[in-house]
Amino acid sequence: MSALLQIRNLRVAIEGKEILRGVSLDVYAGEVHAIMGPNGSGKSTLAAVLAGREEYEVLEGEVLFDGQNLLEMEPEERARAGLFLAFQYPVEIPGVSMATFLRTALNEVRKARGQEPLDPIQFLSYARERMSWLGMEPDFLQRAVNEGFSGGEKKRGEIFQLLLLEPRLAILDETDSGLDIDALKIVASGVNRMRSPERSFIVITHYQRLLNYIVPDVVHVLFDGRIVRTGGRELALELEERGYDWLRSEGELVLPTLGEQ
Amino acid sequence: MPVQQDEVLQQVTQSEYKYGFVANIEEEIAPVGLNEDIIRFIWERKGEPEWMLEWRLRAYRHWKTMQEPRWAKVVYPPIDYQAISYYAAPKKRHVQSLDEIDPEIRRMFEKLGIPLEEQKLLAGVAVDAVLDSASVATTFKEKLAELGIIFCSMSEAIQKYPELVQKYLGSVVPYTDNFFAALNSAVFSDGSFVYVPPGVRCPMELSTYFRINAARTGQFERTLIIADEGAYVSYLEGCTAPMRDENQLHAAVVELIALDGAEIKYSTVQNWYPGDREGRGGIYNFVTKRGICLGRESKISWTQVETGSAITWKYPSVILKGEGSVGEFYSVAVTNHRQQADTGTKMIHIGRHTRSRIVSKGIAAGHSSNTYRGLVRILRGADYARNYTQCDSLLIGSSCGAHTFPYIEVLNPTAVTEHEAMTSKIGEDMLFYCRQRGISEEDAVALIVNGYCREVLLHLPMEFAVEAQKLLAISLEGSVG
Numbered sequence: 203m204s205a206l207l208q209i210r211n212l213r214v215a216i217e218g219k220e221i222l223r224g225v226s227l228d229v230y231a232g233e234v235h236a237i238m239g240p241n242g243s244g245k246s247t248l249a250a251v252l253a254g255r256e257e258y259e260v261l262e263g264e265v266l267f268d269g270q271n272l273l274e275m276e277p278e279e280r281a282r283a284g285l286f287l288a289f290q291y292p293v294e295i296p297g298v299s300m301a302t303f304l305r306t307a308l309n310e311v312r313k314a315r316g317q318e319p320l321d322p323i324q325f326l327s328y329a330r331e332r333m334s335w336l337g338m339e340p341d342f343l344q345r346a347v348n349e350g351f352s353g354g355e356k357k358r359g360e361i362f363q364l365l366l367l368e369p370r371l372a373i374l375d376e377t378d379s380g381l382d383i384d385a386l387k388i389v390a391s392g393v394n395r396m397r398s399p400e401r402s403f404i405v406i407t408h409y410q411r412l413l414n415y416i417v418p419d420v421v422h423v424l425f426d427g428r429i430v431r432t433g434g435r436e437l438a439l440e441l442e443e444r445g446y447d448w449l450r451s452e453g454e455l456v457l458p459t460l461g462e463q
Numbered sequence: 464m465p466v467q468q469d470e471v472l473q474q475v476t477q478s479e480y481k482y483g484f485v486a487n488i489e490e491e492i493a494p495v496g497l498n499e500d501i502i503r504f505i506w507e508r509k510g511e512p513e514w515m516l517e518w519r520l521r522a523y524r525h526w527k528t529m530q531e532p533r534w535a536k537v538v539y540p541p542i543d544y545q546a547i548s549y550y551a552a553p554k555k556r557h558v559q560s561l562d563e564i565d566p567e568i569r570r571m572f573e574k575l576g577i578p579l580e581e582q583k584l585l586a587g588v589a590v591d592a593v594l595d596s597a598s599v600a601t602t603f604k605e606k607l608a609e610l611g612i613i614f615c616s617m618s619e620a621i622q623k624y625p626e627l628v629q630k631y632l633g634s635v636v637p638y639t640d641n642f643f644a645a646l647n648s649a650v651f652s653d654g655s656f657v658y659v660p661p662g663v664r665c666p667m668e669l670s671t672y673f674r675i676n677a678a679r680t681g682q683f684e685r686t687l688i689i690a691d692e693g694a695y696v697s698y699l700e701g702c703t704a705p706m707r708d709e710n711q712l713h714a715a716v717v718e719l720i721a722l723d724g725a726e727i728k729y730s731t732v733q734n735w736y737p738g739d740r741e742g743r744g745g746i747y748n749f750v751t752k753r754g755i756c757l758g759r760e761s762k763i764s765w766t767q768v769e770t771g772s773a774i775t776w777k778y779p780s781v782i783l784k785g786e787g788s789v790g791e792f793y794s795v796a797v798t799n800h801r802q803q804a805d806t807g808t809k810m811i812h813i814g815r816h817t818r819s820r821i822v823s824k825g826i827a828a829g830h831s832s833n834t835y836r837g838l839v840r841i842l843r844g845a846d847y848a849r850n851y852t853q854c855d856s857l858l859i860g861s862s863c864g865a866h867t868f869p870y871i872e873v874l875n876p877t878a879v880t881e882h883e884a885m886t887s888k889i890g891e892d893m894l895f896y897c898r899q900r901g902i903s904e905e906d907a908v909a910l911i912v913n914g915y916c917r918e919v920l921l922h923l924p925m926e927f928a929v930e931a932q933k934l935l936a937i938s939l940e941g942s943v944g
Contacts, residue, residue, distance in 0.1 A: 253899050257891075281901035293896040297914030306910065307900035314901070346914070363900065 204269070206231045206402050207252075207371055212263035214244075214251050220261065221247045223427035229371065232399040236413055236438060237406045239424035240446040245406045246290060248424070249375040252404075253287040254280050267371070281307075282314035284370030288360035288377050295347035300359070303347045304329065304366055311367050332365040336392050353380040361392040372396070373404045378412035390415030410438040425449050492680065493550035499523065502649055505550050509618050509652065512625060522638035522648030529642045535805035536834045536866055537774050539710070539747065547712060549650040551680040591616060591655045591671045593684055603667065611660040612696075614669050617685050620656035627658055631689055635718040635755045635782070643714040643749040643776075647683045651716070654684035659694035659725075668924055670699040673715075681712035688718070690725035692758065697728040699927055710738075710773060715750045723758030723785065728766070730923050731779075732931050735771035737938075740829075742801030745773025752779035753809075756788030756817075764791040765808065766922040768931040770938040773802060778836065780809035783817035783848075790819040793919040795931075797912075797938045798831030798863070807837035807854075807868075812845040812878070823854040824916050827863035828939055834866040841878040850880040857915055858888045859908070859939065909936035 205228035214222040221244045229235050239245050251258050252265065254277035265272040267285060275283070295303065301322075309319040320328060329343060336358055348356055357377055364372050374393070378386055393403065393416050405416055413421070413435065421438045423431035423446075430449055431437060493504055502523055506516045531542070591601040591614065607614050613624060621628050638648035655671040673684060690696050700717075713735060719727045729752075738745025748771075754763035765779040781790030792808035810819035819839065827833035839850045856865035871880055889911055897907035913920070913932050920928050 253895075255895060277895060277898035278901050278903050281899050287899050289896065289899075293890075293892045295893055295896070295911060295914055297917035298910055303897075303900075303910065306902055306906065307897075310901035310903075310906075367900070 203230070204266075205229055206268055207272075207404075208264075208266040210264045210266075212248075212251070212265060213261040214247060214263075215259045215261055216247070216257060221258075221427055222251070224263070225424070225427070225429055227422065227429065229402045229404060231370075231402055232397075233420065234397065234403040234405060234416065234418045236416075236418035236421045237404060237424055238408070238410070238421060238438060238441055241408070243424045244427045245408075245424050246375055249287055249373045249404075249406055252280075252373060253277060253285065278310070281367075281369075282311055284311075286364055286367055286369035286372045288357075288364060288372065288374045290375040290377075290379065292348045292351075292356045292360055294349045294351075296349055298347050299343065300345055300347055301325070301329070301343040304343075304363065307363075308366055329366060333362060335365060335395060336362055336388055338362060354382070354385040357381055357389060358385065358392075361389050365392055365396060368396070368401075370400065371402045371404070373406065375406050376408065377405075378407055378409065386412060387415060410442040413438045423449060490551050492548050495548050496545045497523075497547070497549055497650070501549055505650060505652055508550065508552070509621075511618075511621055514625075514629065515621060518633070518638075519649050522645050523650075525638055526642065526645035526649055529645055531642050532776075535776050535836070536832065536868075537776065537803040537805050539774055539803075542710075542712065542747070544646075548680045549683065550652055552652070591669075593653055593655070593671060593673045607665070607667075610663050610666070612663060612665055613656065613658040615656055617651070617654040617656050617687065620687070624656070624658070627689065628656070628687070631687055631718065631720055632685075633718075635720060635753050636716050636751050641751060644716050644751045647685060647714050647716045647751070650681075651683045651685040654686045654715070655688075656686070657688040657696060657698065659690045659696045661692040661694060661722075663691075663694050665694070665696040668697050668699055670701065672701045681714065683713075684715045686715070686717040687720075688727055688729070689720045690722065690727050690761075692722045693724040694722075695726045697924060698730070699924060700729070700731045701734070710745060710747050712747050712749070713772075715752075717750070717752040717779075719754030719763055721754065721756050721758060721761035721763050721785075721788075724760050725758060726762040726764075727754060728764045729754070729779070730927055731765075731767040731769070732923075732927055732934065733767065733769045733771050733775070734934060736773075737771050737800065737802050738773040740800045742773065745802070746771065748772035748775045748777060750775075750777045752777065753782065754780070754790075755782040756785045756790060756814075758785040758788070759814075760787045761785050762789040762791075764789075764793070764922070766791075766793040766919065767795070767806075768916075768919070768923070768934065769794070769796040769804060769806060770934050772804075775802075775804040775806050777806045778808055780811070781819065782811045782813065783819060783845075784813045785817075786814045787816045788814055789817070791922075792819075792821045792823070793922045794823045795826070795916045795919045795935070796823070796833060796835075797826045797935060798828070798833045799938055800829040800831060802829075802831045803834075804832070805834040805836055807835045809838040809840070810850060812839075812841040812848040812850070812875075815844065815846040815848070817845055817848045819848075819850045821850070821852040821854070822918055823852075824919055825854070825856040825865050825867075826859065826912060826915070826935075826939070827856065827865045828859035830862045832864045832866070834868065836868045836870075838870040838872070839880055840870075840872045841875050841880070843874045845875050846877050848875060848878040850878075852881065853883045855884065855915075856886045857912070858886065905936075908939055912936075912939055 207229040209227040212222050212225045237245055305325045421433055422429045502519050601615055636644050638645045659665050721727050735746035756763055763781045769775055783790050790810050796804045796806050798804045823835050825833040825835055835854045841848045854867055867884055894907050912935050
């Protein structure tokens with residue numbers, strides 16, 4: 203069986219500056235991969251390119267998602283195919299209620315999966331059930347999209363959307379940043395609840411703290427646009443202890459990733 | 464500009480105006496040009512009393528001394544007022560009942576989604592249908608008459624209720640008011656008339672649907688709404704026109720009068736043909752709308768969603784004369800392609816404790832120009848008057864322009880005025896967020912724009928609000944920047 207997500211030698215630049223300098227990665231169904239690395243190593247760029255942000259220029263490489271050429275798909279096509287990005291900085295949309303926004307999104311995704319759309323009442327009961335998993339206030343759906351949300355509310359909102367849309371691959375871009383330990387636990391419990399043999403996760407984080415709660419199968423270290431280390435959970439702990447600087451001394455060493463075995 | 468955006472901007476230009484068809488209806492059209500004979504011609508056709516001819520001629524003579532206003536931030540070639548026909552009316556329109564309406568006219572209105580059979584109408588809406596220069600049908604008249612409410616065409620009102628018409632016609636917008644109001648007074652041919660007697664709350668929405676059909680004609684309708692003491696009425700106005708390469712002139716006048724404790728709510732969804740992507744054709748919409756809160760504690764509220772017309776020149780206003788009266792203006796104005804809009808309101812505070820509220824949302828896309836122009840004037844006697852103004856602009860793409868000209872004149876030291884203004888763009892970030900959730904770019908724009916206009920749309924009656932939301936989506940199809 204081939205991997206759900208296959209990244210081959212991906213090189214990406216923005217405004218002429220190369221950020222990803224040859225990333226290869228295979229994520230199989232059911233796996234949770236953590237991508238760690240210092241600031242500016244290219245973690246968020248990788249998330250943005252996978253989700254389809256247009257300001258990035260792909261210089262070389264290939265990405266297959268469930269066998270489809272991901273880089274040729276529009277962002278909404280990627281989402282409908284089951285790729286979800288939990289944003290590091292969720293955007294505010296004044297005047298649009300969460301309920302309207304999420305029902306529109308969910309029905310697009312359902313249409314792509316060949317399911318009937320949900321009417322507002324069906325949507326409400328479906329959404330409320332999942333809100334309770336995260337201990338969210340009932341008025342959440344009536345509020346404007348992310349408007350006036352605290353940092354923690356925004357992050358929780360992103361995980362809620364993940365629960366709602368049930369993607370096949372969820373990318374969490376620094377979802378732990380700015381969260382206190384209680385909020386972190388709630389976010390992690392939501393993710394863990396969604397773990398299944400069909401669903402994969404890429405958890406992007408600067409700190410290993412989150413990985414105490416979302417235990418990854420594989421940990422990658424992204425450094426200066428390349429994956430320089432790949433290992434198990436213990437790699438995250440090692441990074442926690444030693445920081446990222448020792449990797450710098452290892453120079454441009456590129457290790458083979460799991461997918462190339 | 465990224466390729467993607469180019470493509471999308473191209474799509475904008477392909478969004479279609481779905482009301483652009485021409486119906487084949489036999490009409491009587493006045494000879495082209497304007498002079499006293501033409502005014503007599505209109506007057507005769509309408510069989511009006513002598514005083515109307517005198518009024519029209521006075522207006523015409525005054526109009527001849529006036530200059531077309533050019534202060535608005537709109538650009539258009541000179542209009543040849545002698546090249547327009549000032550009267551066009553369906554030949555078969557004198558009917559005793561709704562069943563006798565020319566089937567061709569009936570079909571046309573059905574195509575526009577305005578069935579003229581009462582049983583097919585939305586419950587709670589009575590319709591006066593105006594085609595070119597003449598009213599062709601008014602529904603639910605009898606039912607309204609039981610409550611003493613008069614809802615009929617202006618022509619009929621002149622015949623049947625001359626005292627009311629003589630008392631109020633031109634009382635809010637005199638023919639001396641401005642160039643287009645003078646022109647309208649001289650040549651207006653029809654429109655709607657509403658009178659709600661004291662203490663009566665009109666149980667249904669009253670609505671006029673205006674349709675221009677004939678070529679090389681102008682439409683000059685006149686609407687007069689009077690809410691007597693303690694009365695309430697909600698009135699809706701909709702309009703469309705065929706797609707033509709020529710520009711057609713629409714110069715209407717609307718006058719509202721609210722007596723003690725009365726309330727008038729006037730809603731417009733303006734969807735005249737806006738012209739094509741290059742700016743060819745489209746309606747010149749030069750309209751004077753004004754209400755007066757004559758009585759104490761009376762209220763007039765204007766809500767408008769302006770998406771059509773090549774040029775919009777329109778300032779629905781309220782004169783707040785009665786003590787404690789309230790004026791409101793809620794507006795969404797959308798311009799796309801080469802459309803130009805210069806629109807806003809005037810709130811004239813005369814009485815004590817008068818209050819006004821202005822919420823204006825301008826949305827500009829394509830190469831269009833969208834201007835808010837507003838005046839808040841608080842006169843010496845208006846103790847404790849209050850005004851709150853919020854005018855926001857939303858830009859889509861980088862070739863459009865939004866402008867704001869708020870004028871505030873305060874002559875009373877106890878008055879309080881507040882003004883807030885904000886300009887924003889639909890950002891890539893916002894669109895990307897929606898698209899990452901599976902929502903297409905076009906749907907995302909519609910969603911964001913509807914959210915942006917929400918505060919205004921909330922003031923529209925339900926059926927209209929739904930229409931308006933769809934219309935906003937159509938007008939902005941694909942217009943992403």
